[in-house]
Structures are given as C-alpha cells and as structure tokens.
Amino acid sequence: MPAIVAEGLERAFGDVLAVQGIDLAVEEGEIFGFLGPNGAGKTTTVRMLTTLLLPTGGRASVAGHDVAAEARAVRASIGVALQEAALDPLMTGRELIRLQATLQGLPGAQGRQRADDLLERVGLSGAAERRVGTYSGGMQRRLDLAAALVHEPRVLFLDEPTTGLDPVSRKTIWEEVRDLNDDGTTVFLTTQYLEEADQLADDVGIIDSGKIVAEGTPQKLKAEIGNPHIQLQLAEGSIVEAEPILAPIGRLLPPKDGKTVLVEVENGAADIPRVVRSLDEAGIAVESLELVNPTLDDVFVAKTGYHLEQEGEEKAEQEALET
Amino acid sequence: MSGARTNLRVVRALGMRSIRQTFRRPQFISPIIVFPTLLLAVQTGGASAALELPGFPEVQSFLQFMLAGAMMQSMMLAGNSGGIALAIDIEMGFVDRLFSSPIPRFAVVLGRLAGTAALGLFAAIWFFAIGLIFGAEIEGGVPGALLSTALITAAALAVGGIGAAIALRTGSASVVQGLFPLVLVLLFLSTAYFPDELMIEPAKTIAEYNPLSFIVEGVREPIIAGIDAGDTLAALAAILGIVLVGLLLSVSALRHRLRVG
Numbered sequence: 001m002p003a004i005v006a007e008g009l010e011r012a013f014g015d016v017l018a019v020q021g022i023d024l025a026v027e028e029g030e031i032f033g034f035l036g037p038n039g040a041g042k043t044t045t046v047r048m049l050t051t052l053l054l055p056t057g058g059r060a061s062v063a064g065h066d067v068a069a070e071a072r073a074v075r076a077s078i079g080v081a082l083q084e085a086a087l088d089p090l091m092t093g094r095e096l097i098r099l100q101a102t103l104q105g106l107p108g109a110q111g112r113q114r115a116d117d118l119l120e121r122v123g124l125s126g127a128a129e130r131r132v133g134t135y136s137g138g139m140q141r142r143l144d145l146a147a148a149l150v151h152e153p154r155v156l157f158l159d160e161p162t163t164g165l166d167p168v169s170r171k172t173i174w175e176e177v178r179d180l181n182d183d184g185t186t187v188f189l190t191t192q193y194l195e196e197a198d199q200l201a202d203d204v205g206i207i208d209s210g211k212i213v214a215e216g217t218p219q220k221l222k223a224e225i226g227n228p229h230i231q232l233q234l235a236e237g238s239i240v241e242a243e244p245i246l247a248p249i250g251r252l253l254p255p256k257d258g259k260t261v262l263v264e265v266e267n268g269a270a271d272i273p274r275v276v277r278s279l280d281e282a283g284i285a286v287e288s289l290e291l292v293n294p295t296l297d298d299v300f301v302a303k304t305g306y307h308l309e310q311e312g313e314e315k316a317e318q319e320a321l322e323t
Numbered sequence: 324m325s326g327a328r329t330n331l332r333v334v335r336a337l338g339m340r341s342i343r344q345t346f347r348r349p350q351f352i353s354p355i356i357v358f359p360t361l362l363l364a365v366q367t368g369g370a371s372a373a374l375e376l377p378g379f380p381e382v383q384s385f386l387q388f389m390l391a392g393a394m395m396q397s398m399m400l401a402g403n404s405g406g407i408a409l410a411i412d413i414e415m416g417f418v419d420r421l422f423s424s425p426i427p428r429f430a431v432v433l434g435r436l437a438g439t440a441a442l443g444l445f446a447a448i449w450f451f452a453i454g455l456i457f458g459a460e461i462e463g464g465v466p467g468a469l470l471s472t473a474l475i476t477a478a479a480l481a482v483g484g485i486g487a488a489i490a491l492r493t494g495s496a497s498v499v500q501g502l503f504p505l506v507l508v509l510l511f512l513s514t515a516y517f518p519d520e521l522m523i524e525p526a527k528t529i530a531e532y533n534p535l536s537f538i539v540e541g542v543r544e545p546i547i548a549g550i551d552a553g554d555t556l557a558a559l560a561a562i563l564g565i566v567l568v569g570l571l572l573s574v575s576a577l578r579h580r581l582r583v584g
Contacts, residue, residue: 050423054581076425086416090347091340102336103424105329131347147420 003186010057020210033201079148089133104151138169222294337434391543392515397446405439406486410496443479447472467545484569491576537561
C-alpha cells in the first residue's frame with residue numbers, strides 16, 4: 001500500500017487555486033522528491049498532507065489515514081520538518097527535543113533517553129544546553145530533523161530542508177536522510193534544488209503553478225526527454241573526417257564549436273568504447289571525451305519552458321531588490 | 324499511557340515553556356512585574372491624599388486599596404503577553420510544530436493559558452509580598468489572601484483566553500501588542516484604581532458594569548475588609564463569563580487557522 005496517496009487534491013485561497021487537483025502515490029520506503037520553484041504549490045501540498053491545512057477539494061491519505069477525517073492518526077504516523085526550521089530561539093536544544101517527545105506521548109524517562117540519543121545522532125550533544133538562537137543554520141536544521149524523528153515516524157516530511165545551507169551542512173542532511181530511508185522511513189522531500197532531488201529521490205514529482213507536470217524516477221524522466229550524448233574534443237580540422245565515422249553510432253547533434261562533436265547514444269557509457277575504437281581506427285586523435293546525461297533541469301525545461309534554478313535566483317534577486 | 328494523562332503532560336510541558344519564555348524575554352516580564360510595580364509606587368506615593376476624599380472607602384492605607392489594582396494590571400498584561408507570545412509562535416512557525424503533533428489542538432491553547440495562569444499566581448504573590456513589606460494589612464488574613472490569589476490566577480487564565488483567541492485569529496504579534504493601550508483603558512474604566520462612587524459620568528456607569536470591576540472588588544474585598552460571599556460570587560461570575568467568551572473565540576479562531584493555514 002502506498003504511504004502517501006493524493007487524488008485530485010486541491011487547495012484554493014479565495015479565487016486563487018494554489019494546488020490544482022494533484023494526484024500522487026508515494027510507495028512505502030521510498031524517498032519522493034517534490035520539485036518546483038517558489039510559489040509552485042509545494043508547501044501548500046505538504047501542509048495539507050501534514051493536516052496543517054484542510055484541502056478544498058479531492059482527498060489524500062498518509063500512512064493509510066485520511067488527512068481530513070483521521071487527522072490525529074496521520075499526525076501520530078508522521079514526522080515534520082517544515083520550511084525554515086520552526087524552532088524557539090529561547091529554548092535549549094535539549095528542551096526542544098524533550099518537549100517534542102512529550103508532544104508525541106513518550107513517557108518521561110523514554111523521552112529523556114530518546115532526546116540524548118537523537119542529539120548524539122545529529123552531532124548536537126555538545127550544544128544541547130545552549131539556546132537554539134545561538135545555533136548556526138546547519139545546526140538548527142539538524143535539530144529540527146532530530147525533533148521530527150523523536151517518535152520514529154513511518155513517514156517523514158521535509159520541506160526544503162537544505163534551503164540556505166552551506167554545501168557541507170547540505171551534505172550532512174543528505175546523509176541523514178539516506179540513513180533514515182535505509183532504516184525504512186518513507187521520506188517526502190520538497191526541494192527547489194535539482195541536484196538534491198537527483199541525489200536523494202527514488203521518485204520525483206515536478207510541480208508548476210499548482211499542477212504536477214511530470215512524475216517518475218529521475219532516470220525515467222531524463223530518458224523521456226532524450227538519450228545521453230558523448231562530447232568529443234578533436235584536433236583542429238578533424239571534425240569533417242570524424243562525422244561520417246560517428247554517424248552510424250548515433251545521431252550527431254549541432255556542434256558547439258569547431259573542435260567539439262556531440263553524438264547522441266542510446267546505450268550511454270556502453271557506447272564509449274565503440275566511439276573511441278572507430279576514431280582510433282581512422283587515425284583521429286581524441287583530446288577529451290565526456291558522457292553527458294540529460295539532467296533534471298533539462299526535464300524541467302522540457303515540461304515548463306524555463307530553468308528551475310535560474311527562476312529561483314531571479315526571484316531571490318527580485319526579493320532582495322524589493323527589500 | 325492514557326490519552327487524558329498524556330494531554331495533561333502536554334499542557335504542563337507547554338505551560339512550563341510559556342513561563343520559561345516569559346522569564347527569558349525581558350519584554351514579557353517587564354509589563355507583568357516591573358511596570359505595575361512602578362505604577363503602584365508612583366500612585367501610592369503621589370495620590371494617597373485621595374483617601375481624604377468624601378466617599379472613599381474606609382481602608383487601612385492607600386497601598387492596601389491599590390494592591391488589587393496592581394494585581395489586576397499585572398494579570399491583564401500577563402494575558403496580553405501570553406497572546407503576543409502565541410502570535411510570535413505562529414509567526415515563526417512553532418505553532419505548526421505543535422499542531423502537527425498527535426495532541427488535541429486545544430491543548431496547545433490550554434498549555435499557553437496554564438503558563439499565563441501561573442504568571443497571574445506569581446503576580447498575586449509578588450504584590451502581596453510588596454504590600455506586606457510596606458505595611459499593608461490583609462484584613463481577610465491568610466484565607467483572604469488565598470482567595471484573592473486564586474481569583475487573580477483564574478482571571479489571568481480567562482483574560483489569556485481572549486489574548487490567545489486574538490493571536491490565533493490574526494497570527495500577528497504586532498496586532499496583539501497593539502491591544503496594550505486598550506488593556507489600560509479597560510482598567511482605568513473599572514474600579515481598579517479608583518472607587519466608582521468618586522468617578523464622573525460616563526466613566527462611573529461604565530465602571531459599574533465593567534466585568535473587570537467585579538473581579539477587582541472580589542480581589543480587593545478580602546484585602547481591605549474580609550471575605551464577602553457576594554463579591555466573591557460576582558467576581559467568579561465575571562471570570563466565568565470571560566472564560567466562555569475566550570473559549571468560543573478561541574475555538575472559532577482555531578478553526579479559522581486550520582482553514583487559512
């Protein structure tokens with residue numbers, strides 16, 4: 001049975017339809033990457049799935065419980081770390097985890113032990129008595145994640161868990177998410193970082209303007225828009241000789257410059273020896289070779305008509321100008 | 324563990340958090356303790372000649388008369404600060420953490436109110452201590468002091484309910500903070516600082532019907548004269564009324580929050 005199901009899920013705010021009838025099925029034990037730009041409807045969807053917002057249409061269930069009719073049963077099955085760690089800066093790290101243990105109904109001694117274990121797990125034991133307001137962004141995210149895990153939830157919702165973090169902190173969170181998933185936790189992860197979805201997700205859903213525009217494994221989505229290509233740098237003047245040799249192996253793509261040949265190949269890396277052997281037999285020297293796979297950004301562009309990360313940067317710039 | 328016991332543990336834990344938050348944030352503790360204490364000192368020092376006015380109640384000292392007013396001010400501002408703290412929790416997303424836990428959502432409000440009630444208790448004890456140090460007598464003795472303390476504690480819970488409802492409805496700390504002047508106006512239009520017999524219209528009529536006046540008199544009577552069943556019952560009725568209004572507004576605001584996110 002899928003851990004998360006949405007059927008025609010809708011959310012309107014007045015006349016604005018923020019989420020427009022989305023369908024989703026996230027299998028037990030997988031990491032689902034929910035990808036989209038700011039304002040696409042990711043957070044609204046997560047808020048409905050975590051029972052923080054009532055849907056205005058359609059239905060959804062999490063861990064087998066309806067989000068509207070069995071909200072408390074849903075909340076008992078999920079861990080939630082929402083966008084921008086919702087932490088009280090006046091509490092210490094240990095106080096926060098213990099409060100979360102109480103909220104989840106863990107008895108006192110068990111809650112205290114669990115808090116110690118989790119603080120150790122996320123590397124915050126040394127800072128446990130410090131107020132959260134003195135933590136760095138990465139520490140706050142790790143604490144938020146620890147709080148979401150206090151009751152060992154079946155399904156974990158992470159809403160943009162690495163937004164604004166430095167690369168090292170981002171990698172730490174990724175490792176933690178992988179470990180959790182290895183332990184059997186289903187993870188629903190929203191992100192606006194393509195690399196994050198590509199690295200972590202078993203399945204990806206792309207949302208744009210409140211609608212799911214693509215869904216599937218990252219490999220399947222990339223395959224849908226085309227095969228990988230081999231990028232070859234040859235000696236000046238060799239291209240004319242190389243093209244008829246490479247044409248039977250794969251479709252030639254428009255070259256970038258006078259030294260580069262692009263060959264679309266069906267079998268990816270498996271086609272590299274054939275390419276190198278053919279050129280070598282013809283006496284054409286290869287200066288460099290690279291296998292270029294389609295990226296999720298290519299998928300995003302194909303489905304929406306614009307680049308996700310570029311769009312995010314433009315919005316950030318706009319916000320900076322407005323403030 | 325039974326559901327009721329778990330809910331009680333949650334309310335206690337959230338109440339403790341609320342109290343810690345107040346003592347760790349100077350802008351919360353200041354209006355609850357420092358401001359009313361200073362006002363009590365200024366009023367007692369500068370306006371004690373009011374005792375000579377014809378119609379002023381027979382009291383041992385002006386400080387004795389003013390203790391109930393100071394407690395009321397402290398209690399009202401504790402309720403307002405509780406609302407501000409809840410609104411800050413909403414603004415920074417902490418309420419989402421609480422609402423995404425498998426507890427009844429009203430337990431979140433009750434936890435905040437438990438903290439506010441504890442601050443009301445603290446305020447009553449603080450002002451009794453000040454009164455006793457500076458020579459005020461408690462005519463109702465220990466039972467009278469306990470009764471006044473209990474009424475202030477219950478009133479803090481009731482007023483906190485209104486603050487919580489406004490916080491839940493608006494989700495804005497600045498809106499709740501903007502009610503500060505209104506709190507003072509409501510107090511000045513009650514018998515907190517002056518007996519209604521000496522007020523002029525329309526303040527006199529407003530003070531006569533102001534629910535806060537009933538609570539003030541219920542708190543003051545054990546201090547200046549002794550326990551009076553009629554005043555106590557009137558104060559309890561006023562508190563109950565405010566509790567009911569706060570309850571209805573809070574339930575409605577909780578539903579609203581779930582609808583709008």
